[in-house]
Amino acid sequence: GESVGLHLPTLSVQEGDNSIINCAYSNSASDYFIWYKQESGKGPQFIIDIRSNMDKRQGQRVTVLLNKTVKHLSLQIAATQPGDSAVYFCAETEPPNAGNMLTFGGGTRLMVKP
Amino acid sequence: DVKVTQSSRYLVKRTGEKVFLECVQDMDHENMFWYRQDPGLGLRLIYFSYDVKMKEKGDIPEGYSVSREKKERFSLILESASTNQTSMYLCASRYAGLGYEQYFGPGTRLTVT
Numbered sequence: 001g002e003s004v005g006l007h008l009p010t011l012s013v014q015e016g017d018n019s020i021i022n023c024a025y026s027n028s029a030s031d032y033f034i035w036y037k038q039e040s041g042k043g044p045q046f047i048i049d050i051r052s053n054m055d056k057r058q059g060q061r062v063t064v065l066l067n068k069t070v071k072h073l074s075l076q077i078a079a080t081q082p083g084d085s086a087v088y089f090c091a092e093t094e095p096p097n098a099g100n101m102l103t104f105g106g107g108t109r110l111m112v113k114p
Numbered sequence: 115d116v117k118v119t120q121s122s123r124y125l126v127k128r129t130g131e132k133v134f135l136e137c138v139q140d141m142d143h144e145n146m147f148w149y150r151q152d153p154g155l156g157l158r159l160i161y162f163s164y165d166v167k168m169k170e171k172g173d174i175p176e177g178y179s180v181s182r183e184k185k186e187r188f189s190l191i192l193e194s195a196s197t198n199q200t201s202m203y204l205c206a207s208r209y210a211g212l213g214y215e216q217y218f219g220p221g222t223r224l225t226v227t
Contacts, residue, residue, distance in 0.1 A: 043218030
């Protein structure tokens, strides 16, 4: 079936560097994407979202890029900090669908070295 | 801020026991969801609820049931717990009319021995 996946299960970066976390999706009808951050012992927390009519969206220190041609999504974190260490999930949905459900990727662990 | 709370952070139950996991949200959200999270498998949807007294099966409903008697509360029930139900259980809610973002609780780590 359709799925959302990630290229890299673990990413290690130096504090202060930029981080790029990638996600591939297979459902060409997906038109809404979310990035979540999950710190140890906590539930996933919303970071940023993007709709398919956009290629790029920026937040505070984060940017999401969407390439619909190759069905690829990335999360860029500028000046990575120790507090950014977490597992990051992408999720997608194809509205309208029953319950507006999200399909989640497997997650990438970001480790920030001091 | 949206707050989703789950009744327990850690739970240990024996095989065959009936287990209740409770989730409460305080933002009058219509939709609520139960997921389980396992290493390498990501988040998998067990059940969701459009609104009070409404429920729909997700991807892995076998061995689970749910109850939504009040809008703010969504319960996950393991009728007869088994060891393969040892997992992290996450509850989420969302407002039906705006966006697709789901707000998650802190999770319940259930161990079935």
